[in-house]
Amino acid sequence: MVETVVDVHxxxxxFGGKTALDGVSFRATAGHVHGLMGANGAGKTTLLKHxxxxxxxxxxxxxxxxxxxxxxxxxxxxxxxYLSEERELPEWMSVDELxxxxxxxxxxxxxxxxxxxxxxxxxxxxxxxxxxSKGMRAQAGLIAAVAHRPExxxxxxxxxxxxxxxxxxxxxxxxxxxxxxxxxxxxxxxLLDEVERMSDHVTLIHQGRVALSGVLDDVRGAYRRSRLxxxxxxxxxxxxxxxxAIEGSGRSWSVIHSGSLDQFxxxxxxxxxxxxxxxDATLEEIFLARAxxxxxxxxxx
Amino acid sequence: MKMRSPTVAVLWEVWRVTRVEAARKLxxxxxxxxxxxxxxxxxxxxxxxxxxxxxxxLIVIPHFAGWLSTAKLNSGRPGFPLFLHYTxxxxxxxxxxxxxxxxxxxxxxxxxxxALLLRLTSAYAFPLLPVAAWVAxxxxxxxAALWSTRNWIISLVVMMFAAAQILGMxxxxxxxxxxxxNYDWPPRLWPTLxxxxxxxxxxxxxIGIASFGVAIAGVRRQRHGDGWVEAPSAQRxxxxxxxxxxxxxxxxxxxxxRAQLWFDLKSNGLPLLTIGVALAIVILLLSAVANxxxxxxxxxxxxxxxxxxxxxxxxxxxxxxxTPLSLLVVLFLGGNAFGIxxxxxxxxVSAFEATQAYGAARLTLLKLLVxxxxxxxxxxxxxxxxxxxxxxxxDAVFVQMWNVPLNSQVSPIKSAIAAFExxxxxxxxxxxxxxxxxxxxxxxVLGALWTRWSRRANVxxxxxxxxxxxxxxxxxxxxxxxxxxxxxxxILATARWAAAAAIIGATAYLYRSCLAEHTxxxxxxxxxxxxxxxxxxxxxxxxxAVGVQFAGVSWTSVGSMLLWSVFLPLFASVLAPWSYSRIRxx
Numbered sequence: 072m073v074e075t076v077v078d079v080h081x082x083x084x085x086f087g088g089k090t091a092l093d094g095v096s097f098r099a100t101a102g103h104v105h106g107l108m109g110a111n112g113a114g115k116t117t118l119l120k121h122x123x124x125x126x127x128x129x130x131x132x133x134x135x136x137x138x139x140x141x142x143x144x145x146x147x148x149x150x151x152x153y154l155s156e157e158r159e160l161p162e163w164m165s166v167d168e169l170x171x172x173x174x175x176x177x178x179x180x181x182x183x184x185x186x187x188x189x190x191x192x193x194x195x196x197x198x199x200x201x202x203x204s205k206g207m208r209a210q211a212g213l214i215a216a217v218a219h220r221p222e223x224x225x226x227x228x229x230x231x232x233x234x235x236x237x238x239x240x241x242x243x244x245x246x247x248x249x250x251x252x253x254x255x256x257x258x259x260x261x262l263l264d265e266v267e268r269m270s271d272h273v274t275l276i277h278q279g280r281v282a283l284s285g286v287l288d289d290v291r292g293a294y295r296r297s298r299l300x301x302x303x304x305x306x307x308x309x310x311x312x313x314x315x316a317i318e319g320s321g322r323s324w325s326v327i328h329s330g331s332l333d334q335f336x337x338x339x340x341x342x343x344x345x346x347x348x349x350x351d352a353t354l355e356e357i358f359l360a361r362a363x364x365x366x367x368x369x370x371x372x
Numbered sequence: 373m374k375m376r377s378p379t380v381a382v383l384w385e386v387w388r389v390t391r392v393e394a395a396r397k398l399x400x401x402x403x404x405x406x407x408x409x410x411x412x413x414x415x416x417x418x419x420x421x422x423x424x425x426x427x428x429x430l431i432v433i434p435h436f437a438g439w440l441s442t443a444k445l446n447s448g449r450p451g452f453p454l455f456l457h458y459t460x461x462x463x464x465x466x467x468x469x470x471x472x473x474x475x476x477x478x479x480x481x482x483x484x485x486x487a488l489l490l491r492l493t494s495a496y497a498f499p500l501l502p503v504a505a506w507v508a509x510x511x512x513x514x515x516a517a518l519w520s521t522r523n524w525i526i527s528l529v530v531m532m533f534a535a536a537q538i539l540g541m542x543x544x545x546x547x548x549x550x551x552x553x554n555y556d557w558p559p560r561l562w563p564t565l566x567x568x569x570x571x572x573x574x575x576x577x578x579i580g581i582a583s584f585g586v587a588i589a590g591v592r593r594q595r596h597g598d599g600w601v602e603a604p605s606a607q608r609x610x611x612x613x614x615x616x617x618x619x620x621x622x623x624x625x626x627x628x629x630r631a632q633l634w635f636d637l638k639s640n641g642l643p644l645l646t647i648g649v650a651l652a653i654v655i656l657l658l659s660a661v662a663n664x665x666x667x668x669x670x671x672x673x674x675x676x677x678x679x680x681x682x683x684x685x686x687x688x689x690x691x692x693x694x695t696p697l698s699l700l701v702v703l704f705l706g707g708n709a710f711g712i713x714x715x716x717x718x719x720x721v722s723a724f725e726a727t728q729a730y731g732a733a734r735l736t737l738l739k740l741l742v743x744x745x746x747x748x749x750x751x752x753x754x755x756x757x758x759x760x761x762x763x764x765x766x767d768a769v770f771v772q773m774w775n776v777p778l779n780s781q782v783s784p785i786k787s788a789i790a791a792f793e794x795x796x797x798x799x800x801x802x803x804x805x806x807x808x809x810x811x812x813x814x815x816x817v818l819g820a821l822w823t824r825w826s827r828r829a830n831v832x833x834x835x836x837x838x839x840x841x842x843x844x845x846x847x848x849x850x851x852x853x854x855x856x857x858x859x860x861x862x863i864l865a866t867a868r869w870a871a872a873a874a875i876i877g878a879t880a881y882l883y884r885s886c887l888a889e890h891t892x893x894x895x896x897x898x899x900x901x902x903x904x905x906x907x908x909x910x911x912x913x914x915x916x917a918v919g920v921q922f923a924g925v926s927w928t929s930v931g932s933m934l935l936w937s938v939f940l941p942l943f944a945s946v947l948a949p950w951s952y953s954r955i956r957x958x
Contacts, residue, residue, distance in 0.1 A: 148729035171623040175631030
């Protein structure tokens with residue numbers, strides 16, 4: 072049986088009248104990499120903060136390793152590694168002090184792994200955190216988060232604002248962490264190629280709600296991008312069953328759609344059109360279709 | 373709000389950042405001064421006059437603190453705080469001049485409002501323009517010192533020099549007329565004493581222009597790259613960061629508690645202790661050199677002040693003035709035990725600390741104990757320094773300044789302490805230690821509540837201030853026969869019992885809530901109860917040791933005293949972890 076590491080049920084949270092999360096339910100199972108996608112302000116960081124107990128669930132419930140992270144922070148945080156989006160580390164510490172301090176909280180600290188990562192990232196242990204660049208801070212924070220071989224690794228926008236080299240180093244370190252048996256990673260990102268490369272499960276959060284969630288291959292398999300040609304031109308996008316997003320003009324239109332291909336083909340034929348070409352949609356196309364449609368609907372409203 | 377021009381936008385930002393501090397400055401100074409005046413309204417004329425002088429000091433003092441809310445934008449570090457304007461198409465003269473003018477004007481308005489209110493509610497002619505002009509000058513000097521450089525040593529030296537000069541000038545002006553059997557600046561002399569020469573206003577104008585010029589030049593350099601990067605790393609974080617880096621103790625890895633102890637000692641405790649020890653050394657050194665200086669410059673001092681060398685002093689006043697200031701500094705630094713951070717006006721707990729696998733109650737206890745131990749040691753260092761310094765200064769200084777021969781009272785104090793039994797000394801130690809811990813906890817809790825519920829905390833504190841003011845006025849009304857003593861007694865008794873009921877109810881509620889949330893364990897609760905009982909026992913022992921007799925005192929008074937001594941530490945012991953938990957898990 073697959074062990075559930077994170078179980079969020081019907082979680083809602085507002086900040087001063089603005090709804091950040093609205094009835095979010097989310098499960099993460101052991102040994103998988105879960106990618107959280109969403110636009111800026113969608114609610115990804117708010118959800119991750121609930122998992123760490125930094126935010127108290129006011130509506131709904133949050134369970135990590137079967138316990139509430141607010142009631143038992145030690146039980147959850149001892150088995151969790153975390154890298155925040157702001158890379159917030161004590162500026163007065165040196166890299167070596169950061170490692171030693173983090174080590175004290177985790178009996179399972181793997182000193183040789185930490186040293187190896189320090190060498191890989193070419194981080195000087197004597198350097199103060201305040202003297203490090205943004206990328207170096209992210210690397211130092213990542214070592215502190217992964218060197219105790221946590222059962223759950225939570226990363227909030229781990230490669231945001233970093234150059235390609237640092238980004239690759241960080242993603243490699245995450246991949247190595249995942250390679251250990253039974254480790255679970257939950258990471259948020261708005262870089263969809265990164266999510267696609269790293270995750271086996273994806274969840275799209277849009278305006279505080281879960282817009283889609285599932286195994287990456289299933290998600291990709293459930294959405295297609297088709298190019299359509301109609302006999303008569305349309306001034307406005309034609310209404311087609313199961314279409315999520317449609318763009319184009321006149322007789323040629325491109326559609327992102329879900330559901331069965333037969334049903335879609337039938338709907339297109341009923342409008343006097345035909346499918347010229349069809350393929351699996353990329354994650355970016357799915358993301359834009361799911362997030363973008365709501366946005367245009369809102370704008371229309 | 374629609375911003376019609378960059379000028380309006382800058383002014384709006386300054387107002388948003390400083391409005392709460394402005395309200396606090398006005399309220400605290402005025403309310404404290406009014407309470408002091410109200411409490412002495414029925415006293416003898418000389419007491420009333422001296423409290424009027426204290427009231428004047430109380431409305432001036434808030435302006436010596438500068439504008440802390442703008443400094444918060446820089447996390448307390450020197451340098452121009454509104455640096456986000458650097459990338460906007462606004463001239464440096466505008467982004468510096470406008471806030472400077474705005475803050476100076478705010479200081480002046482706050483002082484004038486306070487003085488006018490005191491004029492209206494008392495019979496004393498509190499000075500208006502002359503003092504307001506010097507408040508403006510000092511504000512501009514402080515702003516220029518803080519904004520024009522990112523080097524805290526330069527800022528600090530300039531501010532200390534300016535404060536010393538202005539205080540020295542104030543002392544010289546106010547003590548120009550010697551009055552027998554009275555202090556030197558009674559209110560009846562104010563119109564004369566505060567009638568400053570017109571050259572003062574010319575000097576103040578020059579100070580204003582110079583401060584503005586220095587600030588512009590400094591900020592222009594910062595705007596074009598003379599920034600944090602160029603500053604030596606040790607200077608980037610200010611004095612506190614320098615002190616943090618002073619101690620190179622390796623972080624223990626054997627346990628989380630030891631590592632957290634190291635973290636709090638290094639980042640929070642040892643810098644405070646170092647400042648306390650440094651101030652103690654300064655007091656001792658000043659006391660040691662003060663007598664020879666006064667003797668060396670005796671002729672010059674006598675030329676300015678008609679006095680003999682015994683009651684005539686200049687340098688010897690400094691250690692006496694610095695001692696209470698030092699105590700205030702270390703007590704103030706004893707706050708923020710939870711390490712709450714400030715950035716661009718936002719207050720928060722570091723996510724790094726909040727996500728360490730350590731329980732809220734244990735973390736709270738550790739933080740409070742580390743800070744309290746360092747505060748206690750700092751106070752101890754200052755006390756030892758003062759104890760050694762007293763004979764060096766002699767009695768004349770204290771008699772002249774406070775009418776108390778403090779040096780002569782050292783022996784009676786020594787005898788009184790020597791007469792204490794061992795258990796009484798232990799009781800004294802227990803009361804002092806728990807008292808310091810409660811002080812540190814109170815400050816930490818206030819900081820946490822302000823971080824979590826700033827608006828509600830402001831309302832609560834304002835309500836308490838207003839309640840205090842109302843009580844002071846009721847006391848005055850009672851004394852003047854406007855209100856029956858029965859009514860005021862009933863109001864006071866009701867307030868006392870309501871406060872007692874509130875503290876009992878709040879303690880019970882918080883314990884229930886913390887135990888239910890697993891923030892506290894039953895073991896912690898039992899420990900807190902035992903500490904509270906120890907405090908009561910020590911307090912009663914100490915009262916008996918100093919000769920307080922309980923026989924003949926009403927049972928309600930004894931019960932009230934015991935209740936407060938039990939519930940104050942007990943309340944603090946639950947409120948601290950509860951409030952920390954509220955900022956750790958928002």
